[in-house]
Amino acid sequence: MKRVLFQGLVTITLFFAILFVLNQIDWMRILNVKHVSNTIDEKLGELYWDLFKESGEDIENITIKSALDSILTEICNSNFIDKSKIKLHILESNEVNAFALPDGHIVIYSGLILASESEAEFSGVLCHEIAHIELDHVMKKLVKEVGLSTLLSMTTGGNSGEILNETAKILSSSAYDRKLEREADAEAVKYLIKSEIDPEAFAMFLFRLRNSDLNSKLKELEWINTHPNIDERVKNIIKQRGENTVSYKSVLSDNTWAHVKEILKSF
Amino acid sequence: MIITKKFVYEPGEHEAEKASNSYLMSLIALIAALPLPIINLLATLFFYIGNRKGSFFVRWHCTQALLSQFSMLLINSVGFWWTISIIFTEEVLSSKFIAYIITVLLFNFTEFAATIYTAINTRKGVHVEWWFYGNLTNLICKN
Numbered sequence: 001m002k003r004v005l006f007q008g009l010v011t012i013t014l015f016f017a018i019l020f021v022l023n024q025i026d027w028m029r030i031l032n033v034k035h036v037s038n039t040i041d042e043k044l045g046e047l048y049w050d051l052f053k054e055s056g057e058d059i060e061n062i063t064i065k066s067a068l069d070s071i072l073t074e075i076c077n078s079n080f081i082d083k084s085k086i087k088l089h090i091l092e093s094n095e096v097n098a099f100a101l102p103d104g105h106i107v108i109y110s111g112l113i114l115a116s117e118s119e120a121e122f123s124g125v126l127c128h129e130i131a132h133i134e135l136d137h138v139m140k141k142l143v144k145e146v147g148l149s150t151l152l153s154m155t156t157g158g159n160s161g162e163i164l165n166e167t168a169k170i171l172s173s174s175a176y177d178r179k180l181e182r183e184a185d186a187e188a189v190k191y192l193i194k195s196e197i198d199p200e201a202f203a204m205f206l207f208r209l210r211n212s213d214l215n216s217k218l219k220e221l222e223w224i225n226t227h228p229n230i231d232e233r234v235k236n237i238i239k240q241r242g243e244n245t246v247s248y249k250s251v252l253s254d255n256t257w258a259h260v261k262e263i264l265k266s267f
Numbered sequence: 268m269i270i271t272k273k274f275v276y277e278p279g280e281h282e283a284e285k286a287s288n289s290y291l292m293s294l295i296a297l298i299a300a301l302p303l304p305i306i307n308l309l310a311t312l313f314f315y316i317g318n319r320k321g322s323f324f325v326r327w328h329c330t331q332a333l334l335s336q337f338s339m340l341l342i343n344s345v346g347f348w349w350t351i352s353i354i355f356t357e358e359v360l361s362s363k364f365i366a367y368i369i370t371v372l373l374f375n376f377t378e379f380a381a382t383i384y385t386a387i388n389t390r391k392g393v394h395v396e397w398w399f400y401g402n403l404t405n406l407i408c409k410n
Contacts, residue, residue, distance in 0.1 A: 001406065003402050004399065004402045004403050004406060007398055007399035007402060008399050008403075010399075011338075011398070011399050015342070015370065015374065018370050018373060019366060019367060019370045022366035022367075022369050022370055023362070023363060023366045025362065025366065026362055027362040027365035027366060028360070028361065028362050028365070031365065033360060033365075136359070140359070143354075143355075143356075144355070144356060147354065147355065149354075
């Protein structure tokens with residue numbers, strides 16, 4: 001009996017010893033896995049962005065671009081996020097919507113900017129989408145929805161058309177599951193606080209749009225319609241913000257934000 | 268790791284064939300149903316049940332084959348469900364996963380080689396005892 005126990009123990013120890021040694025090796029680097037997955041990300045990002053930019057005018061107005069770029073720069077610098085990997089696009093549309101695509105593409109509809117009363121409200125939504133990118137939610141969601149093999153076949157050009165359209169709808173019009181949304185909100189609040197932007201504005205934005213959605217049932221309020229449990233989210237954001245003594249600041253002046261909205265209205 | 272011993276009696280031709288088949292069962296099942304680790308265990312389990320009233324030599328080797336499949340089932344199942352979660356859920360490919368799969372493959376390859384060696388020798392009537400499983404079988408399987 002003792003011999004059996006000893007030999008069993010040796011076998012188990014051997015298994016875990018081999019596992020421990022192999023665990024010390026960075027297989028992802030040796031097998032170039034990161035590079036392959038980055039290439040897939042890039043290819044998918046391009047495919048989706050090409051599809052979305054056909055749906056509305058890509059706003060290239062220099063005033064709008066530089067204003068939004070200032071907000072993005074502030075958030076990225078304050079949170080040590082590599083800004084070069086975030087590709088911010090503004091599309092002309094009445095829909096109040098924003099979403100993240102693979103490879104760091106963030107699409108913001110002009111309707112959402114017009115619905116934001118201040119730059120802080122817009123920053124909240126932007127931080128939420130950056131959080132989805134930073135936490136790798138976009139690829140996780142795509143893999144969960146359509147599977148890795150389908151995504152790979154899309155990047156190699158096989159049966160991509162219909163699947164691309166279907167998955168594009170998933171990315172732009174349906175929320176992530178509750179756990180991922182909660183994670184993105186929590187991360188967004190951290191980004192906002194570090195950027196000295198008041199997270200309360202983000203909560204208020206959600207609350208206000210939820211109320212106007214209840215009143216009007218506007219189809220354009222896509223971002224709210226697809227992000228359920230608004231009350232719970234607002235509560236969590238306010239709770240996480242707490243009684244913060246940090247003095248909040250504005251990246252843009254009220255006038256600049258109003259000017260951006262004025263220009264957008266002309267599109 | 269593997270030792271050949273003299274069995275308590277000289278097994279007959281028919282016994283040697285049956286004992287050898289107990290190892291072949293796991294190999295055939297491995298080829299037929301590679302992705303599902305439980306199939307190997309079931310194949311050896313059914314063979315064991317079918318031969319539980321057989322001669323001591325046959326029972327002994329059926330038991331050793333079955334016991335080895337139990338531990339392989341454990342490590343293979345973890346690898347199997349980990350792979351499934353990477354393909355279908357939010358789990359991502361990592362160095363830890365690759366390290367685990369390599370370890371599992373090493374153990375499976377060792378077990379595969381031992382199974383072939385034992386199947387060949389048992390067919391000749393040679394009694395082969397494996398490290399750990401041999402002694403464990405001696406405790407469970409009595410003449």
